[in-house]
Amino acid sequence: MPDTSDERGKEETRLDRRELLKKAAVGAAAVGVSGAAAPFSFAGPHKYKGRWLKGDLSIIQWVHFVPAYDDWFDNTWVKTWGQKNDVQVNVEHINNTLLDTRAAAEVAAQSGHDLFMAIHPMASFEDQVINHAPVVQEIEAKVGKYGPLGRASTYNPKTKKYFAVSDSYVPDPVVWRHDLWNGIGEAPYTWAHVAKAAPKLKQIGHPIGIGQSQELDSNMALIAFLMCFGGFIQNADNHPTLNSKHTVEAVKFMTDLYKNGEDSVIFGWNPASNNNYLYAGTASMILNAISATRTPESLGLPFSKDLWIWPIPSGPHGRLGLEHVMGCYSIWKFAQNKQNAQQFLADLCINYKQATLASQLYNFPSFPGAFSFDQIRKAAAADTHPPKGKYTILTTIAEKYTHNIGYPGTTNAAIDEIFSKYLIPQMFAQVSQGKLSAADSVRDTMSAAKNIYAKWRARGKI
Amino acid sequence: MTSGWRHKAFSYGVVIPFAIVLAFPFVWMAVTSFKPEAQVYDPTKVWTFHPTLASYSFLFHHTGYLRWLRNSSFVGLMVVLITLAVALPAGYALARLSGRVGRSLGVGIFLTYLVPPTLLFLPLSRVISKLHLEDRLWALILVYPSFTIPFAVWLLMGFFKTIPQELEDAALMDGCSRLGSLVRIVFPISIPGILTVVIFTFSLVVNEFVYAITFISSSTNRTLTVGVPTDLIRGDLFNWPGIMAAILIPSIPLALVYNAFLNRFIAGFTGGAFR
Numbered sequence: 216m217p218d219t220s221d222e223r224g225k226e227e228t229r230l231d232r233r234e235l236l237k238k239a240a241v242g243a244a245a246v247g248v249s250g251a252a253a254p255f256s257f258a259g260p261h262k263y264k265g266r267w268l269k270g271d272l273s274i275i276q277w278v279h280f281v282p283a284y285d286d287w288f289d290n291t292w293v294k295t296w297g298q299k300n301d302v303q304v305n306v307e308h309i310n311n312t313l314l315d316t317r318a319a320a321e322v323a324a325q326s327g328h329d330l331f332m333a334i335h336p337m338a339s340f341e342d343q344v345i346n347h348a349p350v351v352q353e354i355e356a357k358v359g360k361y362g363p364l365g366r367a368s369t370y371n372p373k374t375k376k377y378f379a380v381s382d383s384y385v386p387d388p389v390v391w392r393h394d395l396w397n398g399i400g401e402a403p404y405t406w407a408h409v410a411k412a413a414p415k416l417k418q419i420g421h422p423i424g425i426g427q428s429q430e431l432d433s434n435m436a437l438i439a440f441l442m443c444f445g446g447f448i449q450n451a452d453n454h455p456t457l458n459s460k461h462t463v464e465a466v467k468f469m470t471d472l473y474k475n476g477e478d479s480v481i482f483g484w485n486p487a488s489n490n491n492y493l494y495a496g497t498a499s500m501i502l503n504a505i506s507a508t509r510t511p512e513s514l515g516l517p518f519s520k521d522l523w524i525w526p527i528p529s530g531p532h533g534r535l536g537l538e539h540v541m542g543c544y545s546i547w548k549f550a551q552n553k554q555n556a557q558q559f560l561a562d563l564c565i566n567y568k569q570a571t572l573a574s575q576l577y578n579f580p581s582f583p584g585a586f587s588f589d590q591i592r593k594a595a596a597a598d599t600h601p602p603k604g605k606y607t608i609l610t611t612i613a614e615k616y617t618h619n620i621g622y623p624g625t626t627n628a629a630i631d632e633i634f635s636k637y638l639i640p641q642m643f644a645q646v647s648q649g650k651l652s653a654a655d656s657v658r659d660t661m662s663a664a665k666n667i668y669a670k671w672r673a674r675g676k677i
Numbered sequence: 678m679t680s681g682w683r684h685k686a687f688s689y690g691v692v693i694p695f696a697i698v699l700a701f702p703f704v705w706m707a708v709t710s711f712k713p714e715a716q717v718y719d720p721t722k723v724w725t726f727h728p729t730l731a732s733y734s735f736l737f738h739h740t741g742y743l744r745w746l747r748n749s750s751f752v753g754l755m756v757v758l759i760t761l762a763v764a765l766p767a768g769y770a771l772a773r774l775s776g777r778v779g780r781s782l783g784v785g786i787f788l789t790y791l792v793p794p795t796l797l798f799l800p801l802s803r804v805i806s807k808l809h810l811e812d813r814l815w816a817l818i819l820v821y822p823s824f825t826i827p828f829a830v831w832l833l834m835g836f837f838k839t840i841p842q843e844l845e846d847a848a849l850m851d852g853c854s855r856l857g858s859l860v861r862i863v864f865p866i867s868i869p870g871i872l873t874v875v876i877f878t879f880s881l882v883v884n885e886f887v888y889a890i891t892f893i894s895s896s897t898n899r900t901l902t903v904g905v906p907t908d909l910i911r912g913d914l915f916n917w918p919g920i921m922a923a924i925l926i927p928s929i930p931l932a933l934v935y936n937a938f939l940n941r942f943i944a945g946f947t948g949g950a951f952r
Binding site for chain 1: 714715718719720798799800802803805806811887890891892894895896903906907908910911912913914915
């Protein structure tokens with residue numbers, strides 16, 4: 216008699232699997248049917264109680280790191296403005312790293328949101344957007360002149376066009392562990408002090424955290440660092456000047472700083488990595504906006520009171536920093552509701568005091584008249600997180616040590632492309648990793664930059 | 678006996694380290710999802726911490742997580758159905774009816790799978806806009822088969838070739854139509870291949886990101902891959918426990934399904950390899 220026990224076992228198994236398959240199919244169908252309601256669910260714009268508003272406006276912007284800001288923006292500002300102006304406003308938030316992709320998609324589709332907010336000036340999209348001069352003029356009529364930082368970041372002197380309006384910018388201080396630096400008897404006054412302190416800090420397990428990766432924070436930190444040494448991507452006439460002895464010197468300095476005082480993790484970072492490095496208690500110093508101090512405060516991390524904010528260390532050429540992010544709103548030429556978009560943008564910038572306070576002093580107004588530096592200084596002084604008054608320096612940083620990307624020139628399409636392609640972090644990383652000499656790396660980067668400038672010059676944008 | 682013991686020890690000695698390495702990310706995910714946010718950054722609290730369901734509560738009560746899951750499931754189901762409806766007859770035709778032309782065509786179809794979404798999302802944006810499907814799940818249902826069908830056709834082609842022609846010939850001789858032999862003979866034997874297509878297609882759809890972020894903007898229509906980075910990453914602040922919880926939840930049923938149908942899954946993939 217053949218042994219059928221195995222076959223019987225397999226049969227039972229097969230039956231069990233059949234049952235499982237049936238049940239899984241029923242379950243999947245149930246989920247699918249319930250999900251079928253999703254595309255048909257009402258996802259329309261905000262309806263205000265009592266009446267349907269006449270106009271429309273769609274906005275896309277980043278998810279602000281301060282939840283209170285998005286809460287204020289979506290639930291207070293937008294609703295109030297919408298009711299007052301009889302416009303239904305729909306605001307979408309996406310992660311900041313995805314804004315560029317979405318912008319490209321909307322341009323390709325020639326369809327998208329009326330008001331598009333980026334966190335850096337998107338000069339390369341100049342031809343796709345309207346001239347925002349009327350918006351700037353309306354704001355200036357109410358609160359005074361556009362700040363030099365905002366203007367240099369969003370105005371093209373060649374075409375005489377405002378390709379965006381900046382509502383705000385975020386200063387980029389150094390955030391350092393006072394307890395650790397104090398322990399070795401140092402402070403980051405200058406980059407020479409940082410270089411001296413870095414090996415000692417690394418030895419005690421707390422290296423410096425300045426990224427050399429293809430991401431926003433590395434871009435900002437290294438371009439600012441370069442400026443402190445007299446290395447500039449372009450001059451005041453928007454001609455590329457990267458290949459200079461100052462740039463080579465800066466690259467060599469940073470290479471030494473990496474070898475003596477940093478860790479190789481800095482080559483694989485994203486915008487949150489330096490923050491996480493700090494929150495884990497590892498980093499002794501990073502360059503970042505005040506999200507790096509607000510988060511430890513809110514999480515109650517043990518060293519949060521030892522996190523100090525200072526301006527960028529001074530270099531041989533001085534103390535020159537950049538904004539960490541800059542809010543830039545643009546209205547596409549293909550926008551359906553340009554009038555509403557322009558009015559919304561103007562009103563937002565005019566009333567920016569509310570926004571600055573809602574952002575917990577993260578956002579500084581690009582039109583300083585909306586909320587003056589003195590007023591911001593007073594608000595910062597009232598912050599109770601220890602050490603008391605630590606945020607007052609932020610106003611000094613914003614006022615004196617914050618420049619536009621592309622300083623001493625304007626933020627133009629070539630700068631936008633160099634920035635978006637992370638050529639500067641790449642220039643530093645290649646030398647730090649021993650792949651190229653400083654001179655060769657700077658020369659290669661300059662060559663790439665020259666091609667970019669030539670392209671945009673040929674298009675009449677520079 | 679000794680050699681049997683040694684053989685087992687060797688096998689387990691190879692398998693166990695691999696299993697640990699492969700399973701560790703899931704363990705880490707699970708552990709992190711139960712940590713309070715402050716303790717995620719504390720190196721002294723890696724394994725000893727105060728577990729909490731706060732991140733799960735946040736996910737279900739303060740984000741659109743259930744809606745994202747529902748949207749992903751709906752899109753996944755629809756794309757699986759469309760893929761099967763197209764790939765089954767296409768795979769059969771290319772395997773059986775087209776000869777050498779079929780083989781070349783099959784390779785050509787598979788090559789379209791290799792075109793990355795990062796190249797295609799721009800022209801497809803235009804198409805979606807023309808069809809007025811912006812910010813609709815149907816945009817994804819329309820676009821996703823562009824990469825699931827080529828893969829499914831290629832996979833099923835190989836699988837259909839392993840089915841003996843004689844079975845179909847016998848059915849045809851007995852008066853069965855071509856369609857009838859397909860439905861009654863070929864498809865039941867092809868269950869492993871079909872299951873493989875279903876599972877893989879669903880996984881590809883649920884994991885897809887570029888098209889989802891490009892074509893969907895409103896929070897109500899977000900899928901899982903878009904909703905998680907949007908709502909759980911604020912600027913440069915990652916809500917690690919929430920993110921881990923968000924990706925652990927759908928991983929579990931997928932892992933169970935893979936495990937339950939592992940044999941058939943392997944048969945589906947290797948079916949065309951040993952002809």
